[in-house]
Amino acid sequence: MVEEKVHINKELEPILREVPDPEIPVLSIIDLGVVREARLEGKKASVKITPTYSGCPAMDVIGDDIVTALTNAGYQAKVDLILAPAWSTDWITEKGRKALEDYGIAPPMDASADKKALLGEEKLVKCPQCGSKNTHLVSQFGSTACKALFKCDDCQEPFDYFKCLI
């Protein structure tokens, strides 16, 4: 795990926690790890977010949703997009990983396991439906930029795997 010091104002955190990822509504943007900073000066809130993937179309929506949530809570909000340091799947919290799995998306594994799984060398990705590791890669690219498509050979269900990005 990469230790990253992220300053998120305590007063703002519960509000930001209520903002979901628009593609994966069970996942809070805090647990996704895209909020890199949230500072408060009086009623002025300034939030910095970083994209998961460069072309992720959800970023604009996330930015708007943050502004809406903070405005509704009585703050003047400003959201900036930052590129460095680049987002990593290591920043998804334990709670976030659990939420992904419960939702039916296999959470990212560590880099070496991820590579083996995506190259089809070893059966490592666990089916979020039945828990079997008897799964195979259908496509390295899935329904969004951050996911690959897998299929479980036991319960026969197709599922998304959140690709490791470090």
Add this chain to the structure above:
Amino acid sequence: MNSEKKDSRLHENKIKYIYGIADNSLILGQRLGELTGHGPTLETDIALTNISLDLFGQVRSYFQYAAQISEKEVTEDDLAFLRTEREYLNVLLVEQPNTDFAYTIGRQFLFDHFHILLMMHLQNSKDDTLVAIAKKSIKEVNYHKRFSSDWIKRLGDGTEESKEKMQTAINDLWRFTDELFHTTEADEEMIKAGVGVDVKTLKETYYKNVSEVLEEATLEIPDLKYFQKGGKDGIHTEHMGFILSDMQYMQRTYPGMKW
């Protein structure tokens, strides 16, 4: 030359340098975008358009930066959509048509192996924004490279027909590879300033990496003496005008229109 003039020239060269990198991704992204809903299978359709999306995302970062440092009042959209053909500085490779799946994969493969090397070295630039974009992009480009290299092996070491098609595509596209390692005046200035990557030094590694995959794919490595060039100076193949007329249609027809 007085220092102010020199600064402004450096500045202009930096913007040109950014075009040189970003236009490759823009035009390749546009080419891949043509396959939306037209990919040979659902999975490859989604993969190629996902790659396109990554490239466009990277392009936005480059153009936002170029617009920000430009002395003119321009936006990222102006840079993407309102330049003339001669002002686009992408290499000829990326503007080559999709033709068939072998060409699409061949073009992607030959570009990805260059792209990854460029991003790896751009991480050492003295320009913080370019470093940030490179560090972000490198993760995505790694996936692209893996995808295209896998397909090269699958098609090359596949059936008689897939092998023949893949070999034809590689033979045909090979003449565009040398240009990847040419430098323009702006490039040279940026290399001197510690901002740009000296692509000339990447050539050997590139051909070694590419050849390794081709060998594994049981494909022959073309032996060519003469190569095509021009894109980096804005002199494009006949395909470029068609790409731009399609890509720029909206902004030219309805100037300033927003999504």
